[in-house]
Amino acid sequence: MLIGLPRTAAAAALPALALTASALAGCTASSSASIADQKTITVGVKADQPGLSLKGTGGTYRGFEVDAGTYIARKMGATKVEYATVTSENRESLLNKHKVDIVLASYSITAERAKLVTFGGPYYLAHQDIMVRVGENRIHQAHDLAGRRMCQASGSVSTSRVVSGLGIPAVTVPSPSYSACYQMLLDGRVDAVSTGDMVLAGFAAEGRSKVKVVGAPFSDERYGVGLRKGDIDGCEGVNKAITEMYQDGTASRLLRKWFGASGVHLVESVPEFEGCG
Numbered sequence: 463m464l465i466g467l468p469r470t471a472a473a474a475a476l477p478a479l480a481l482t483a484s485a486l487a488g489c490t491a492s493s494s495a496s497i498a499d500q501k502t503i504t505v506g507v508k509a510d511q512p513g514l515s516l517k518g519t520g521g522t523y524r525g526f527e528v529d530a531g532t533y534i535a536r537k538m539g540a541t542k543v544e545y546a547t548v549t550s551e552n553r554e555s556l557l558n559k560h561k562v563d564i565v566l567a568s569y570s571i572t573a574e575r576a577k578l579v580t581f582g583g584p585y586y587l588a589h590q591d592i593m594v595r596v597g598e599n600r601i602h603q604a605h606d607l608a609g610r611r612m613c614q615a616s617g618s619v620s621t622s623r624v625v626s627g628l629g630i631p632a633v634t635v636p637s638p639s640y641s642a643c644y645q646m647l648l649d650g651r652v653d654a655v656s657t658g659d660m661v662l663a664g665f666a667a668e669g670r671s672k673v674k675v676v677g678a679p680f681s682d683e684r685y686g687v688g689l690r691k692g693d694i695d696g697c698e699g700v701n702k703a704i705t706e707m708y709q710d711g712t713a714s715r716l717l718r719k720w721f722g723a724s725g726v727h728l729v730e731s732v733p734e735f736e737g738c739g
Contacts, residue, residue: 503563504564505543506547508548510639511664528545534700538699546561550567564700569688571686581689587684590682591656591677591679601676604680605630609633613634613642641665644673677726687700694739697738708732
């Protein structure tokens, strides 16, 4: 019985106390859900983007986003870093299902996506450009895509920037991914692929004698680190790690390692962060 209360009043108070205790427990569970407290961090990366993140036959992931993800996770105190494949379509669901803890997958920060996840960074400021076959002399800039077959990768916002954002009447051809877009470009099923220059640079380096990036950027693509919605502590830790990655020269070294031979202009200064609030 609660001291100083009649038996009936004490009995009535117990459910309220239990509810308060439950609420406090919920707060504790929520605060401990931040990746800032985790010793194992699973990084979601794509498996089919050369230069950024590519999964080899032995199951090992390689690329700028893989290395950057490792750096960020270690700086946040993780003693073990694991990787899992994500796609443009399932990034949000895998985060919210706790299948991955952070996502580095050419994940452009947009207002719509920010309703579903919390973004750290950006860790790189890319610019949307165009990739065509070597020998293509009709496409030099975005407006030249009018009437041309342009690949539309599932889950990507890049195509809508051309068709809806710029009002250019390109003929969109659906594709499951940018690796499939690359193959469709090689096969002649599309005339162009347009997305962030870092994505294009990886494919251009792979097919150096077959494809080229035209070098006519027309928008910014802020590649962010996706976290579960509301993980402010994790976001702040990510931003601190990204800042250190640029300040200690790691970002420049990794950018040159993976894209130095691509001919794409590399941005080696710390990007302006979005803010975690």
